Structures are given as structure tokens and as C-alpha cells.
Amino acid sequence: MYDVVKTAVENRDFKKVKEIFSQLNEADIADLIQGFHDNQEVDAKDITLLFRLMPKDSAAEVFTYMDSDMKELLINSLTDTELEEVIDNLFIDDTVDLIEEMPANVVARILRASDPQSRRMINMILKYPEDSAGSIMTTEYVYMKKDMTVRETLDKIRSLGMVKETVYTIYVTSQHRRLIGVLSILDLLTADDDELVGNIMDENVITVETTEDREVVASKFSKYDFVALPVVDNEQRIVGIVTFDDVIDVIEEEATEDFAHMAAVSPSEESYFKTSVFTHAKNRIVWLLVLMLSSTISSVIISHYEAAFAAIPLLVASIPTLTGTGGNCGSQTSTMIIRGMSLGEIQLRDFFRVIFKEFRISLIVSLILGSVNFARIYIQYYSDPSVDSFRLALCVSLAIVAAVIMSKLIGCILPMAAKAIRLDPALMAAPLISTIVDASTSLVFFNIALVIFGIKL
């Protein structure tokens, strides 16, 4: 498909391009044009031309699916009238997203191209805190008064002619837009034409407040399975709705952000390839530096026990096994806890329950790992007369047991502590925990060695 359109563009056969576009979904058209741009196979002028081939309502939808570089290019090449048409056909939340990702001079053009009412809505949404329900909502929804009939409501929906998701749920408001009920379009269709909306609405409305975090919005969607959730202010007045498709994006973005944090990377808004090498490096270097310098603590601890490994050099060879196992145990636990907290399965009040659970898990796991490791070392050095294989095996295995228990406890305490002081728990993940576990494991290991081998520092 890509090549067919490319050839048609090269042959200036725009009639054919138009025909192909008419058979494609808007998201796929956006992919095509974006591809031409990314691969620099079609120049900016022709891309604007391709964009102009589409009917106005498709064009706006195609526009929303594009990356921000393409959006900027198009905004800069369209005439004022064309831009007004595109903006006019965008949902308010898409316009807000657009404004948030464009440079200031482009934003000015977008605002000029919006009608006064949209501009008011845009400004309202822009005022909500980042990642709040208010910041991701849209203001295009259908609302009715409770003394309207089913027929009047259906007529209103027909006359609005709004697209898709926004009409599946109809909100019923009292005076001053206070939200008092909700009904689905199916309720309307199956009710008597002269029935009053107030009689068939569901008064038990689940809402989110404008200032609630978008993660709360996402978890309400996955709990209640709604197509849309109404967003209300602190006086229960409806100010917008969040639709399921935006929530799917939120869920994916939040997970991506957690993955980045847990790998000690500053999250990026752009995709992997759209992010430059320098930005990637910048997003990674801070944590690497912090962690590298923190590892100096382990170095100091190890230097302190020089006498121990001067006497028993094989102790050194066990350091990677110990720190590796400790790090893995800590990262298992912290990952489980962090994920459990973002899914709402684990709450702060479960603090001691989690610690007790992880402690019991660590007992089982550490005993198995310790025993296997004991056997491995004992067998490996059994026939070597220069090594006290029993003591070495005992020393490393005891250290493993201690490392596993410590790291599982650190792995559950730190993320919950972070949550308690309102930090993102995902920051307390594998990299930081490994660094802490490295130091504490080394300390415990060498002290066990001093005792078992009777070494004096």
C-alpha cells in the first residue's frame, strides 16, 4: 500500500491517491503520510498537497494521528482558512494536546484559528494540573435536563451530529449544570418516546474530580468498564468527560513511565526513534552518575576488608554471586510491590502485611539458594587441598541467606516508603535497590567471613 501511494505521488497521479485514501482508515492514512515524511521520500510541499486531498472531516482526524513534527509542518504550510477548518473539526482535548506539544509561535497561530468559545474551553483545560483528570478531559458531551422526553433527547443527539464515543452516554443535569443522572443511548432507544429522561436515568453516577490524577481515572475505567466518565468540579457540576480511548493512552503512557523509572531512565514523551541520541543520553546519565558514585560505598566497604581477601582470595570470586543474587531478589520484590501499588492491589495500609509476606517468601527462597550454593562450592573445591571448602561454602551460603532476606525487605520497604512521602514508587526499583543491596551484602559477607575463618583485621 505504501509503495502504491508513493508511486502515485511520484507520477503526480493525485486522483489515484485520493481514491486510495477514501478506502483507508484515518489512522492508516496518517501512518502513510508520516512514513513519507520520516523517510524523506516526499517533500514538505507534496505532503501538504496530500493533506489537502482529503475531505475536511477526515483531514482533521488524520491530523490528530500524526507525530508532532508533521503537525508543525502542516500548521506552518496551511493557509489561515485551512487551519481554521482543521482546528474547527478537532475535539477540544486534541487541540489542547496539540497546544501542549507545539512551540510558542505555532501555539499563537492555533489559538488565532480557534473560535472564541473553543479558546475559552482550551484555556480552562490548560489550567488544570498536568496529568489531572481535568487536563485529559474533553468538553464535547451530550447533556439534557431531566424533564426532557426521550424523543427530544434523541432529536437533540441527531441535530448535534457529534461523532462516536461522545454520544454513547448522555448526562442529565439540574440547574447550574449539577450532574444528577446518566443514561446510555440504549436506554433511550428501548424507552418509550414520551418517557421523561428523569424517569429512566441512573442516579448513581460515578464521577472523577477535575484535580484527581489520571491514574485514578484509569483505575476507575478498568473497574467500572464505562465508555466515558464525567469529570466534575468540587460542586458536582459537570465540566467535561474522559473517553475510553484517551484512557487506553493513559494506561500505556503510565506503564511506559513506570518502565522508564524502574530502569533508571527519565521518561521521554516521544517514541524511541523520535528521541535524539543526545536526549537519550541526557535521560540516562543522571541516574547512572548517581548510582556509580553511590557504589563507592561498596568499594570503601570492600577495601576495608582487604585483609580478609588477602587471606582467602576466593572470597573475592563470590562477590558477583552475592551481589547479583541480592540484586535480583530485591528487584523481584520491588517490581511486584510497585506494580501492585499502581494497579491498586497494594495499599499503604498493607505495609506490615507485605513485609511479613516478603519475609516468609525470603525464608523459603534463601534456604533453597543457600543450600544449592553450599553444595556447588563444596563440590567445586572438595578436591582442592589449598581451599577449606566447607568453611568457604558455609560462609558464602550464610551470606546468601542474609542477602536474600535483606534485599527482599529493602525491596518492599523502599517503594512503600516512597509512596508514603508522595514520591513515585517506581523510582525505588532495581537499580537503586541493587546499589544499596551491593553495599549491605558486602558488609555482611565479609563479617561472616571474619568470624568463620577467624581472621583479624
Next chain:
Amino acid sequence: MYDVVKTAVENRDFKKVKEIFSQLNEADIADLIQGFHDNQEVDAKDITLLFRLMPKDSAAEVFTYMDSDMKELLINSLTDTELEEVIDNLFIDDTVDLIEEMPANVVARILRASDPQSRRMINMILKYPEDSAGSIMTTEYVYMKKDMTVRETLDKIRSLGMVKETVYTIYVTSQHRRLIGVLSILDLLTADDDELVGNIMDENVITVETTEDREVVASKFSKYDFVALPVVDNEQRIVGIVTFDDVIDVIEEEATEDFAHMAAVSPSEESYFKTSVFTHAKNRIVWLLVLMLSSTISSVIISHYEAAFAAIPLLVASIPTLTGTGGNCGSQTSTMIIRGMSLGEIQLRDFFRVIFKEFRISLIVSLILGSVNFARIYIQYYSDPSVDSFRLALCVSLAIVAAVIMSKLIGCILPMAAKAIRLDPALMAAPLISTIVDASTSLVFFNIALVIFGIKL
């Protein structure tokens, strides 16, 4: 709310409970009853009683929101007639989920309680591979012939009286159920009553095949923003639909699975607290054992260079810094690549592009880390006459540069290689990569040390 209902149950004031239930969303009622059960505050008999207080259609919905232990309890306490009513009010996909999580004897009861047609549907869905589109679809959707009028279609929807999401999109089929078009309920409402469905339908239908992975389904949802996607067999006949609410669950489950894999834990279907200590231990021990035994390679390498750290004991103190930094770099890269692949941003054909990008990133990052580390060691040991601080700093910093570059390359090659041989890329995450990086970093480090300090083994 919880305490109010609890007190009402204790006072046997079921009229009040019933009244409260009527004002709650089904998901919240399920939470309440589940809470009573989990905290063992209400016995099994009363839980069944609470369940019986609800009207039949709510009861089925409440049932779907419960955990599997509660579902099993209820199935075992309801009479045959009651169970039939519940099953009858479930969507087919919920019945299938139920069957998949229940023990065999309970499954037999569920199947007996289903009507023959549902049983046929259930068996069909159960035959699709796990995690395929077919396995998560439901068979309750609205389909029409293209020569039906808008009025006939709306009448059919009214008479079906189906709930929620399944009626927002209407599918148009030719003979033999071949899918030829799609239209939304809004298209119906805004069209003329006598218009033929065939004239207003959109012929460009986006579908998924029964055998496609549910991750593909999820990415199509997040690309196209549909409320439902039709599932077709290999002859383009519609066999079911997947709705957005199931997709939200899929996206969350897939992310949870990735988190678990990336922390070297076997994913669990149950929540953190519902999983027993033994199961948690079992899910974690296998990878820990594998990784612990693999770390023996690093031990062997380090033992091999005993002469080096016998001569320069401070080399040992740098091991945690080196392996830690290498591990962190590798985990940053692998996490970015794994996440990029699950979001579809990175494809296998981007293999060399990714490697080149990571190589350039690693150059920047390694030079910064190397320089800082050089300065740190040089300053720390500058005044210590027993240490050749310049050579030590040089040796560790060169090793850091090598470790960063190696680990970033390993971190991108392994997940993509896993994908190429159809393994889950998330398995090639921090824990495994750290273990590999530990060994290779140690090897490089001691060889650099041998050269710089002129040590002979």
C-alpha cells in the same frame, strides 16, 4: 459504606442492605461482598444471602466483578435454578473466563447450567489458542443485512435490548456471515428511517483474525480508537467482537506480565495478596537459581586473575562500581527496547538502526561516566603513596567505558534476538543482562589491569 452494610448484616437488617445495594454500582457491591469474605467478617451462608438480595441482572454483573474464590463459593451454594439465571445473564466471554479459572467439578456444573447454544459458543471460544483474539472475544454483537432499512435495524436493536458496548457498533454481513461493512449507532440515528443500511455503512472495516495475539488486538485498539473490533475467521466471516473494556484489561495484564518477566519472576494470574507465599517463592526461585549458578562464570573469571588483585588489592574494590554501572546501562537499554517493541515503536527490521543508535548513546554516556570516575579515583587516592592513583583511575575508567558500550549493545541485541526466535523479549531484561555483563565486564577489567600495571599471571 463498608461498615454501614456490615452493621446492617449483623443486625439482620437485609431490607436496609437491599436499599443500599440499589444505590451502588455493581463493581462496588462486588468489592463490598468480596471484602466481607476476605476479612472473614461474614460467613459463607450470609454471603450467599447477600447475593440473593440483588435483582437477577445486577447479580450476574456483580458476579463477574468477584475474585475466583468468591465465584466458586457462590456457584457451590446457589441452587441449580439460581445458577442457571446467573449464567444466563453473563456474557459469553465472562462465562469462558469463569470456566478457565474454575476447578473441573465446578466447570461441569457451569456447563450444565448453560443453555445448549451458549455451550456451543463456549466450546468454540475455548478451542482458540490462549491469549488469541478468539479467546478473548464475545459472541454477543449486532449484525444486519445490507438491504435492511435504518428503521428495521433500530427496531432489531430495541428488541434485542442488549446491554452497553455491544450495540454501539453494528456489523453488516453478506450471506455466510461474511463481514462487508460497519456502522455506528450514531450513523443510524442521523440517517433517514428508510435508508438502506448498505448505503450508509463504512465498507472499510478494520478486523482482527481469531488466531492473532491479543497484543495485536490491543495495539489496533490504541491505534484506531474503536469501541469494539470484529473478530473474523480466515474467510472474513465474523465470529465475535472484542470490546474496549476487555482490551483495557489485556493492556494492564500484558504490562504486568512484562514487569514480572523483566524482574525474573514467573507471572501470576492472581493479585499479590491472593497468591500464597509458596506460589510467590515458586514463581521467583527458578530464575534466581539459574542466575545464581550463571554467576559462577564471573567467579571463575575473577579467580583466574587472583594474581592481579593480589598485586593491586584496590582492583577488587572497583568490582561493584563496574558491574553495577554495566548492569544499569544494560538494563536501561533493554527496558527501552522491550517497551518499544511491545508498543510497536521498534520492529525487528530496525535491528541495525537500534544498534547504531545505542552505540552512539553509549559513547556519550561512557565518556562522561569514565571521566567522572577517573576524577573520583584520582582525587581519592592522590595523596596515598601506596597507590598509583593515575594508573588505577585510568584502568577503572577504561573498563567503565568498555563496560558501558558492551552492556548497551548486549542490552539491545538480546531482546531483539529473543523476538526474532519468537521468545518473549521481556525475558532478556535486567537480571539476565546483568549476569552476562558482570562476567564480560570482569574479564575486560582484569585484562586492562594486566596491561596497565604490567602484571603477569
